[in-house]
Amino acid sequence: MIIENKNLSSLTTMFNLHTHRYTASSHCVELVNVYPWELNSIPPVYSMGIHPWFIDATLWPLHLEIVEQYLSKSECWAIGECGLDKRIDVPFETQLQVFEAHLKLAEKYQKPVIIHLVGAFQELIALKQNLGITVPLVVHGFSKNGQLAKDLVKHGFYLSFGKYLMRNPELKDAFLAVPESQIFLETDSMEESIEEVYALAANYRRQEVHELTIKIQRNVANVFGV
Numbered sequence: 001m002i003i004e005n006k007n008l009s010s011l012t013t014m015f016n017l018h019t020h021r022y023t024a025s026s027h028c029v030e031l032v033n034v035y036p037w038e039l040n041s042i043p044p045v046y047s048m049g050i051h052p053w054f055i056d057a058t059l060w061p062l063h064l065e066i067v068e069q070y071l072s073k074s075e076c077w078a079i080g081e082c083g084l085d086k087r088i089d090v091p092f093e094t095q096l097q098v099f100e101a102h103l104k105l106a107e108k109y110q111k112p113v114i115i116h117l118v119g120a121f122q123e124l125i126a127l128k129q130n131l132g133i134t135v136p137l138v139v140h141g142f143s144k145n146g147q148l149a150k151d152l153v154k155h156g157f158y159l160s161f162g163k164y165l166m167r168n169p170e171l172k173d174a175f176l177a178v179p180e181s182q183i184f185l186e187t188d189s190m191e192e193s194i195e196e197v198y199a200l201a202a203n204y205r206r207q208e209v210h211e212l213t214i215k216i217q218r219n220v221a222n223v224f225g226v
Contacts, residue, residue, distance in 0.1 A: 014213055015220050016194040017160045017184035018047070018081065018114055018140045028194050029220075031077055033114075036066035045075050047114050049082035049102055052095045060098055064105070071109040077224050079106045080114030081140060087118050096123070103133055112136040112223050114160075121148060125155050136223040141188055143168070146177040153182050158223065162186035162197055172204050180205070180215045181222075 014028040022032045022043040032043040036050065048070050050063050070076045082102040084095050106113045117124055117139050128137060137157050142149065143164035152159060159178050162185060165171050175183075185197045202212045220226060 012210065012213065013217070014194050014198055015184070015216055016187055017138065018162070018186040018188055019194075020189045021187075025194075030194075031114075033081055034070075036063040036070075039066075042075070045077050047078035047080050048076055049080040049114070050098055051081055051116060052083055052085045052090055052098070053088055055090050055094060055098050057094060064098070064101055067102075068105055068109075071105060071111055076111070077226070078112045078114050078138075079109075080138075081116045082113065083116035084120035084123060085116060085118040086120055092120075096127075100127065100131065103127065103131055106135045107131075107133060110135055112138060115139050116141070121152070124157075125152075128155065128157075138184060138223070140184075140186060142174065143171060144174065146174040149174040149177045153178055158182045158184060158219070160184035160186045161201065162188050163190045163192075166190065166192055166197060166200060175201065175204055180212075181219060184216060184219060 012027050016028055016030045018033060019030050020033050022030055029045065032046045034042065034046045034048045036048060048067050050060055067079065071079060079102055082099055084099055086092060103113065112135050115137060138160055139152060139157055140160040141163060142159040142161055149159060159182060161175055165175055185194065185201055187194050187197060198209050198212060202209045205212060
């Protein structure tokens with residue numbers, strides 16, 4: 001089953017970079033977000049990390065140990081989602097400490113990172129540079145303007161679009177500012193399907209869905225090595 005879900009050779013096989021709901025779709029590879037304290041049902045392929053909203057000042061080192069145990073598994077395609085969020089009560093210094101620990105693990109195991117980011121874009125760029133991060137970094141759920149999208153692309157980040165692309169027509173310009181070699185699509189926790197996201201994204205790019213599907217498959221190969 002794992003091998004089947006890793007097969008992106010079909011022209012119709014879509015890729016959902018980030019979802020909290022595994023649907024067992026036969027025509028989509030779903031990279032499901034898994035938390036290290038929720039291990040009862042592990043999907044065929046997944047990412048694992050500590051979301052900044054759920055950092056426990058006492059337990060996070062233990063949670064990170066669990067993440068590291070799973071990073072060595074081939075089914076674990078990425079670390080995350082993890083990241084920085086300036087709109088929450090968790091102290092920002094604690095968030096930085098936990099996020100840096102994730103980035104170092106990503107380098108150790110050569111796994112890409114799926115990033116939750118709110119209000120800390122400059123800090124993210126500085127961390128990438130200061131730590132010498134070489135693995136692919138993907139900012140998921142991008143919702144900002146085209147200039148910020150261009151800045152992140154310039155620094156080598158990938159951007160994933162989903163909920164906000166569906167909700168906000170003004171995000172079209174930012175989406176079009178990102179080269180197709182650096183985009184992903186996702187559903188996150190919204191009700192709309194990945195097919196609906198691909199349909200809108202392809203419409204914005206003035207191409208057929210299968211064309212965009214193939215281009216994103218190439219990004220999957222480059223980032224995840226599958």
